[in-house]
Structures are given as structure tokens and as C-alpha cells.
Amino acid sequence: GGIITQTPKFLIGQEGQKLTLKCQQNFNHDTMYWYRQDSGKGLRLIYYSITENDLQKGDLSEGYDASREKKSSFSLTVTSAQKNEMAVFLCASSPGLGDYAEQFFGPGTRLTVL
Amino acid sequence: GDSVTQKQGQVTLSEDDFLFINCTYSTTTYPTLLWYVQYLGQGPQLLLKVTTANNKGISRGFEATYDKGTTSFHLQKASVQESDSAVYFCALVEATEGADRLTFGKGTQLIIQP
Numbered sequence: 001g002g003i004i005t006q007t008p009k010f011l012i013g014q015e016g017q018k019l020t021l022k023c024q025q026n027f028n029h030d031t032m033y034w035y036r037q038d039s040g041k042g043l044r045l046i047y048y049s050i051t052e053n054d055l056q057k058g059d060l061s062e063g064y065d066a067s068r069e070k071k072s073s074f075s076l077t078v079t080s081a082q083k084n085e086m087a088v089f090l091c092a093s094s095p096g097l098g099d100y101a102e103q104f105f106g107p108g109t110r111l112t113v114l
Numbered sequence: 115g116d117s118v119t120q121k122q123g124q125v126t127l128s129e130d131d132f133l134f135i136n137c138t139y140s141t142t143t144y145p146t147l148l149w150y151v152q153y154l155g156q157g158p159q160l161l162l163k164v165t166t167a168n169n170k171g172i173s174r175g176f177e178a179t180y181d182k183g184t185t186s187f188h189l190q191k192a193s194v195q196e197s198d199s200a201v202y203f204c205a206l207v208e209a210t211e212g213a214d215r216l217t218f219g220k221g222t223q224l225i226i227q228p
Contacts, residue, residue: 042218050212105157
């Protein structure tokens with residue numbers, strides 16, 4: 001088995017601030033994902049990466065940057081936090097393609113912008 | 115592009131009641147359809163997968179089926195328990211170059227009254 005660790009668990013920022021969220025996985029999975037979860041809106045894909053140093057935009061990439069410098073880690077940066085923004089950011093990993101490879105999720109980082 | 119509609123935002127049941135959650139989907143390919151469950155404070159975890167090959171999935175007392183004619187898929191359980199309280203998401207898999215992208219429904223919060 002493996003685990004996905006997301007840090008920090010809670011993140012409080014100010015409007016306009018640049019904020020970075022981190023994700024680590026020890027599954028040795030190739031593919032990693034960042035999703036945003038808003039109440040009542042399900043999960044929306046921000047960025048994903050199929051291998052080290054690869055980045056692919058999802059449906060919600062505007063306002064975000066990502067970085068995959070190692071196979072085991074995937075970082076997400078909110079480039080300019082929006083006032084009153086509240087959401088949970090979920091990181092996931094999967095082994096890659098092949099008869100749907102299950103995505104395993106971390107516990108999330110809860111963002112609040114004052 | 116692919117889309118998923120999950121209209122039931124919240125379902126309230128008593129223990130031993132029958133659970134039925136429905137999603138509709140739109141895709142141009144043969145669908146792989148998923149149900150994820152998210153318990154409070156945790157990330158989503160895969161509950162069931164349904165494909166055109168198997169038509170049905172069963173796990174932990176839950177059953178998932180899909181109807182190609184109405185492009186809908188369902189999650190049901192004969193007798194819910196308090197421990198089933200969670201948010202249930204349907205999702206559609208889109209295989210793209212290098213990764214499987216998921217399109218999620220908005221989620222159904224299941225509340226079990228003791």
C-alpha cells in the first residue's frame with residue numbers, strides 16, 4: 001500500500017497572496033493530479049502530470065501554476081489568491097493508463113482567503 | 115466534451131432504507147463509469163467501476179449499474195447503515211494521451227438518521 005500526504009492541511013491567505021500547496025506520494029505512481037473541490041460543485045481538474053517535469057492543463061488551470069520536479073511530488077501554486085475564496089484542493093495519483101488506473105486521493109488542503 | 119449530471123444534492127434516509135442515486139452522462143466513446151465515496155475529512159476513494167464489458171459492479175453491499183439506452187448509471191444499496199453517511203460522486207473516465215481524466219458529478223450527500 002501507499003499514502004498521499006498533502007501539506008499544509010489548512011491554509012489561510014490574504015487577497016493577492018501567492019500560495020503553494022504540496023503533495024507527496026509513495027505509491028511510485030507515474031501520474032499525479034490536482035483537483036479543486038467547491039461545495040456543491042464536485043471536483044474539477046486543475047493540472048495533471050504524467051511523469052517527472054511534465055505538466056498538462058486541466059479545465060480550471062487559469063490562476064494556478066504547477067511543478068513536478070520529482071516523480072513523488074507535485075506542487076500547486078495559487079498565483080493570486082481571491083478574497084473570500086474557500087475551497088479544498090485534492091491531490092491524487094495513479095499508476096497510469098491501462099483499463100482505468102484508479103486514482104488515489106490525499107486528504108486535501110483547505111484554503112481560506114481573508 | 116464529456117459531461118456528467120448528478121442532480122440529487124442530498125439524500126436523507128433512515129437505517130435499513132433503500133438507497134438509489136442516479137447520474138446521467140454524455141460521451142462519444144465507450145464509457146467507463148465510476149462511483150467514488152468521500153467520508154468526512156478524507157479524500158474520495160473508489161467504490162465501484164462499471165464498464166460496457168461488465169455492466170455491473172458490486173462492492174461493500176453497493177451495486178452500480180448502467181443503462182446505455184438512457185445514458186444513465188446508478189448506485190444502489192438495499193439497506194443503508196449509519197456508517198454509509200458520506201458524499202457519493204459519480205465520474206466518467208476519459209482516456210487521453212498519457213492519463214485518464216475524470217469528469218465528476220457534483221456529489222450526493224447521504225445523511226442517515228439514527
